[in-house]
Amino acid sequence: MRLGRAFVVLALLSYSFQAVFGLGRSTVAKVIAIGLAVVAQIPALVQLGIAAIAPAGVEFITPEDYFGIVSLVLVLFCAFTAPEIIGRDQRTRTLTLYFSRALSRSDYVTAKVGSLSLALMLVLLTPQLLLLIGQAVAGDDTLGYLRENVDELAPILGGTLTVGLLMAVISLTIASQTSRRALATGVVLAYFIIFTALGSILVETLTGGAQKYALLLSPFGVLEGTVLWLFSVRPEPESEFTKAGLHGRYYFVAAVVYTVVPLALLYRRLQRLAV
Amino acid sequence: MTVQALPDVSPTAPLIETRELSKRYGKQVLAVDSLSVAISGGVTGLVGANGAGKSTLIKILLGLLDPTGGSARVLGFDVRSERPSLRRWLGYMPEHDCLPVDVSATDFVLHMARISGLPAAAARDRAAEVLRHVGLFEERYRPIGSYSTGMKQRVKLAQALVHDPRLLVLDEPTNGLDPQGRDEMLSLIRRVGSEFRMSILMSSHLLGEIERVCDNLVVIDGGRLMRSDTISSFVESMAVLAVEVSAKRDELAGRLTRRGFEVSEEGSLLMVAMDGEPPYDAVRDEAADLEVGLLRLEQRRHNLEDIFRPDEVEAKAE
Numbered sequence: 001m002r003l004g005r006a007f008v009v010l011a012l013l014s015y016s017f018q019a020v021f022g023l024g025r026s027t028v029a030k031v032i033a034i035g036l037a038v039v040a041q042i043p044a045l046v047q048l049g050i051a052a053i054a055p056a057g058v059e060f061i062t063p064e065d066y067f068g069i070v071s072l073v074l075v076l077f078c079a080f081t082a083p084e085i086i087g088r089d090q091r092t093r094t095l096t097l098y099f100s101r102a103l104s105r106s107d108y109v110t111a112k113v114g115s116l117s118l119a120l121m122l123v124l125l126t127p128q129l130l131l132l133i134g135q136a137v138a139g140d141d142t143l144g145y146l147r148e149n150v151d152e153l154a155p156i157l158g159g160t161l162t163v164g165l166l167m168a169v170i171s172l173t174i175a176s177q178t179s180r181r182a183l184a185t186g187v188v189l190a191y192f193i194i195f196t197a198l199g200s201i202l203v204e205t206l207t208g209g210a211q212k213y214a215l216l217l218s219p220f221g222v223l224e225g226t227v228l229w230l231f232s233v234r235p236e237p238e239s240e241f242t243k244a245g246l247h248g249r250y251y252f253v254a255a256v257v258y259t260v261v262p263l264a265l266l267y268r269r270l271q272r273l274a275v
Numbered sequence: 276m277t278v279q280a281l282p283d284v285s286p287t288a289p290l291i292e293t294r295e296l297s298k299r300y301g302k303q304v305l306a307v308d309s310l311s312v313a314i315s316g317g318v319t320g321l322v323g324a325n326g327a328g329k330s331t332l333i334k335i336l337l338g339l340l341d342p343t344g345g346s347a348r349v350l351g352f353d354v355r356s357e358r359p360s361l362r363r364w365l366g367y368m369p370e371h372d373c374l375p376v377d378v379s380a381t382d383f384v385l386h387m388a389r390i391s392g393l394p395a396a397a398a399r400d401r402a403a404e405v406l407r408h409v410g411l412f413e414e415r416y417r418p419i420g421s422y423s424t425g426m427k428q429r430v431k432l433a434q435a436l437v438h439d440p441r442l443l444v445l446d447e448p449t450n451g452l453d454p455q456g457r458d459e460m461l462s463l464i465r466r467v468g469s470e471f472r473m474s475i476l477m478s479s480h481l482l483g484e485i486e487r488v489c490d491n492l493v494v495i496d497g498g499r500l501m502r503s504d505t506i507s508s509f510v511e512s513m514a515v516l517a518v519e520v521s522a523k524r525d526e527l528a529g530r531l532t533r534r535g536f537e538v539s540e541e542g543s544l545l546m547v548a549m550d551g552e553p554p555y556d557a558v559r560d561e562a563a564d565l566e567v568g569l570l571r572l573e574q575r576r577h578n579l580e581d582i583f584r585p586d587e588v589e590a591k592a593e
């Protein structure tokens with residue numbers, strides 16, 4: 001008996017998801033990926049530790065802040081894992097074996113994007129849920145806290161989905177351009193850091209309309225702006241977002257564009273790749 | 276979630292059929308040139324020199340490359356419009372390296388089985404079975420990077436077999452192997468063909484290998500079909516009678532040629548082609564007429580290497 005296309009995509013997605021965390025790979029691959037995933041949980045654990053000993057209601061870190069706090073860890077995670085799950089197949093020329101089977105090139109892209117997005121979502125969602133549940137348990141009225149904060153669940157899920165998809169797609173699109181792991185890692189890091197810095201510099205130096213849209217250049221600016229918009233949180237008065245003064249929905253639209261365009265480029269790259 | 280079955284193909288219908296198939300790279304390079312061929316089941320050798328178009332033809336048949344002209348059907352499926360269905364029934368062992376180094380053979384073959392649509396339990400059983408069949412069962416948990424070239428070739432064969440394909444396509448399967456490794460790989464391929472009852476298309480630039488393993492032979496050169504036939508027909512058509520006489524060799528050659536026989540010289544011998552009327556009586560009668568002694572009358576056959584390299588054969592004889 002042979003199972004259908006959905007099963008085949010799921011099989012590759014599951015294999016690649018394990019590869020993201022270095023399972024079935026070298027010890028170094030495991031240590032880096034799992035280590036970064038653990039580091040991303042530390043702020044939530046610290047907050048829960050504080051909540052356990054401090055008076056009720058003390059929240060230094062909230063779910064809407066979480067992406068901003070761990071964004072650099074997520075970039076490092078992407079930079080190390082994206083070349084591993086997409087460049088490796090080009091480097092070892094295993095792509096020939098995949099594409100001579102009942103797996104189309106689009107299925108391959110779907111599975112790879114799915115695996116890294118899910119891994120990122122897992123890394124980002126777990127601490128936010130921990131915060132939500134931990135604060136509830138640490139307080140005097142657990143059910144009351146949950147009832148009061150249940151509406152945070154939708155922005156937590158929406159923000160995590162947006163961050164996971166955007167970062168996975170951009171990292172994989174960059175990593176798919178070369179089979180050289182170190183180069184891909186460097187370019188992924190460089191893209192996120194340089195364009196984020198550029199956005200921040202421009203929003204400080206420009207004025208008028210240019211200043212308003214400057215943060216759209218920054219992938220972190222776009223994601224953080226989207227998360228704040230999803231949580232319906234007004235940015236801090238001194239923050240870049242207040243200086244720019246752009247409505248949050250524009251960051252969300254930019255996030256969609258930042259996901260769809262690289263995704264199209266990734267599909268195109270794999271369609272044209274000679275095996 | 277089961278998948279469509281193999282289409283009803285008549286047992287006599289060709290396994291692979293191409294019509295005026297062409298593949299052009301850019302404006303200059305014509306890798307496959309109006310190739311029309313029908314290949315039936317069994318083990319078929321695809322022979323040609325390096326650059327003859329073998330790998331390009333294989334990639335077109337697998338749906339990895341689009342032809343620029345003509346059409347091709349494999350197992351009854353059109354290679355362009357029915358790729359996903361076709362690929363379920365194909366196993367492919369490429370010529371080049373294609374294995375990850377830090378994964379064990381068992382994990383890799385199991386993964387490839389699942390990518391081919393096998394359920395988890397069936398994939399595990401098949402992976403163990405094919406690794407045993409290719410002789411890697413004891414070493415299956417070692418990372419592939421620690422394997423010898425011969426062992427890596429076996430892993431490549433195992434992943435091509437694991438989903439029980441109807442047609443196995445092997446591109447230069449003995450590449451990079453030492454003579455013993457070559458022998459072992461050829462025996463393995465022969466066994467796969469007979470024990471698994473799997474049709475095989477195997478490309479090679481070494482005719483000796485093809486002669487040992489294959490039932491049929493397709494010869495291409497410069498992307499064009501030179502000949503397609505059974506191995507036995509190839510060999511029969513090349514049977515010759517070696518004749519050695521005590522004198523007047525050239526006169527005997529002239530007389531036999533006038534009687535319609537194809538005669539060539541190989542050292543002191545006359546080689547008379549045996550693809551038509553048997554030349555025994557004619558040789559006897561002409562030798563008697565010339566009053567020369569017949570020192571040798573021996574039926575020989577060229578092997579396939581000789582068929583395609585007549586210059587080398589002559590040089591060897593001299």
